[in-house]
Amino acid sequence: MPRDIVYEFPKQGAAPDWPELIPLDQPDLPRLDLDHLPGWAGAYAKALAKATETPPELPAAMVLAVCATAAARRLRLMVSPGYFEPLNLWPCVALEPGNRKSAVQGAACAPLLEWERDQAAELADEIQALESERKTMEARAREMRNKAAKAETDDDARNYASQAAQIEAELPEVPKPPQLWTSDATPEKLGVLMADHGECMAWLSAEAGIFDLLAGRYSSGIPNLDLVLKAWSGDPERVDRGSRPPVYLHQPALTIGLSPQPDVLRGLASKPGFGGRGLLGRFLYLIPPSPLGHRTLTPTGIPEGVANAYAAGVRAMLDWPLEVDPDTGMERRRVIRLSEAAKIEWLEFARIVEASMLPGGEFEHAKDWAGKCPGQAARLAGILHGVEYAHGEPWTVPVPRETMERALEIMAVVSRHTLAAYSLMGADPGIDAARKAWDWIRRGRREAFKLREAQQALKGTFPRVAALRDALDLLEERGYLEVIEPQADGPGRRPSPTVRVRPDIAEDWR
Template sequence: AAMGRDAADVLREDGIEALRRLIDEAPEIGPEIDDGASGWPDLIPLDSPPLPALNPDLLPGWLGEMARAVAIATETPPELAAAFGLAAVAAAVQRVYCVRPEPGYFEPLNVWLLCALEPGNRKTAVQGAMVAPLSAWERDEAEAMAGEIARLTSERKTIEARAAKLRAKAAGTEDNNVRADLTRDIADLEAGLSEIPTPPRLWAQDITPEHLGTVMHGNAERIALLSDEGGLFDILAGRYSNGIPNLDLCLQAHAGAPVRVDRGSRPPVHMNSPALTIGISPQPDVIAGLAAKPGFRGRGLLGRFLYLLPPSKLGHRTLDGRPVPECVRDAYDTGLRALLKRERAKDEAGKEHPHALSLSRGAWIEWKAFARHIEIDMRDGGRFEHVRDWSGKLPGAAARLAGLLHCAEHATGEIPPEIGEATMSAALELAATLAAHALAAFALMGADPGLSAARRVWRWIERTRHTTFRARDGWKALQGSFPARADIEPAFAMLVERGYLRLIEAEARAAGRPSPAYQVRPDLLRGAI
């Protein structure tokens, strides 16, 4: 009874009808039970253990030092700066280098990194610091090309004016021979028109898939999409195309597959081996809705991202971060600019292609063992059973990370053609960290609906402090999340399987009989665990 009143108080003060209502509304429970904790199986927690932190020491010299210094200066998790730093390195070397883990198998060096953080975590400041050298390089290149662009533009306008004058003259003459001569002169002039170069682009932020192809086509088939938000997913889902997802170019540009786009309304876009790097930091809530977007999971978009879900530092900051030392910032700028100066290799016929980085014997042994371990974990009941679309790409992603670390390590000198064992070990440790975060990310997306449902039911149990309850009562309380009784049953089954509940009375077959009754693990309610 409410406010300390028992049944006798209700009967005396409110009457028999009030007492009947109180009895009717009370949840049914099973038989009397012993509230001891003996006999319960080992508890398998519903919540994942704390995710491993990304160690900036795994990143070579100038890259790791910058990531650590930016994290300290902004009081943000190091994962955020590391993600944007790796994306910046990838933007510099994609299509210039690739990795050959085994004969006949090549991985490009573009990567897709996603670091989810709540608003207020100074994501814009971190992105700005880690991307600054790319922006500065773009400005420097544009300034260096400005004079040549102006000269060629002026020459082109002059030639076009002469061609227009001849065309008008040809149109006005009745002499076929004169017209033919003028037409040849016009053709010769237009054939001599020089293409006006455009300053190179390294990265973009808000761009449609259609325009992305045009930009990449005119920019050595490569670009990086870098943003401190998750608007990219809305664009890919069809924000500017009437809700129709447009994923083809991004999927092909992750793998380096040829692109052939011919549409009447736009110039054709033909690329042989496009490379797209992505570095974004959406809010965690954005991740929660990704799996529901048409095509995102089924077509492999979500399986291509490397996920990081660091804990927010909001509420625990000193608000007294130390500025990034100039020497660290300068070394970072020097390292990225050195990578940006690298040129593609050429074969005997002068055709350009990426430099292929092979693995040393020790690096290959480590990488192969890692790949075989992942393969086993993708079996039914294995760690990656529910995320095979992601884990199947993890060995390739580890090879890409090794290539990026190798290029960064030797940025200011000669880049050896072979990746060493120590570099591969660092890449595999990064990959292991990313694997733990990816599992948490897919759980957040609802990749394992049974686990998500079980957590929701357990939160209800914790709020109500039930020691026993019937399944019908749980369903009635949570009908907003479970429209049908059958929807909540897997959650009860998982809670029993993981040691949170015990079935104490099975559902009776006869109509109108009580639904299943469960006991809640007593030591959990007492806060012992």
């Protein structure tokens, strides 16, 4: 992309006389271009969308979730000295039932399952041998304890108990077959999984059961958010493991990939803890239109070469080696860095997003999401960089400007969808106010009226004229009506503005 192009959030088209009508509940949102996904990942997402006749946003999100699952295990991104981002993402595609969401998820996640099976097969003999040895030693320890309990002298009892303790201290640790993802776990179980599998895990599901679990399905309605919030940002957390000693997660990385029904999003902001603690501001939302009713039902399959390249790419990312800290000897994630050109592009985008949070700005009512948007863009760039160098060593090459541009183009689209998602979730008071004003207009089939008339009728909802005017301005932006300012006509009180409803809507009312 040329350097003179400034990143902006996509704007909606306009008709010559009246702007294009943008429904309050079904906004006309920009589509995600799968060309922004590089190489084998983009090719597979395109083929999967075609094979399943699903919106491109769905396979793109699931492929990104899989790639994030792999990248987050081995890499982290240094945006600037002292500022690091993990590479886990939380894409969420809202799509109604019947859109083959499970099929898309299954196809995208297939390489993860294959890798888990292969790793389990490689460890099978070792696990069996160590389990047998452990059982034998546990039996010996029990025998020593039985002898201690029956000993005739205290010295004998202490001797047998000491032998039992020594045996137990030497019990071999039986390795667990690697697990990369789950689709059903309580927050407590999720913490144990992360502790047992390198502090990384993915929750991938075509449903949204995780929201019920986090809302407190098994904790008497008390939200249980601490672990997932910290596992998004990589903050340390203690995990209690029942009868086993607790462990500390130092840099947990949780990826979440969901495709719930749009109705699931409605009202999420009102759930205790979801809005105020920033849970909803961590997701990357996409709300594509459903193709149901327009499908051919005769799709083509995914070309074998495309599927094989995708599987090989994901496996290569999963097989990247960890780095060893020369001082401690501990394994750690490798660091990838931005090129200077990529950093300039990212900073320009970050400044645009920052300005959008000012009063009257596009993200005035979604600051929790916008505040994390630049960091999310950096994460996405890191993942795309990993995809491009899956079969090499991405930590030896800085993230180029072109990769950052891909990530920023994706985030610009996601930002528009996020505003629509916040509207669905009840987090955008502007949309809610506009709906209430439009309901009054529609019920009365008012083709034209004075602003003062509307304010008198709606003063219970809009005690101030300015609040009602904001709602009408939003309706005007979406093409429902126009607000006509009166001409100044000498001294005295200024006449009230006139509101005129879009002519084709008014015609339908007659």
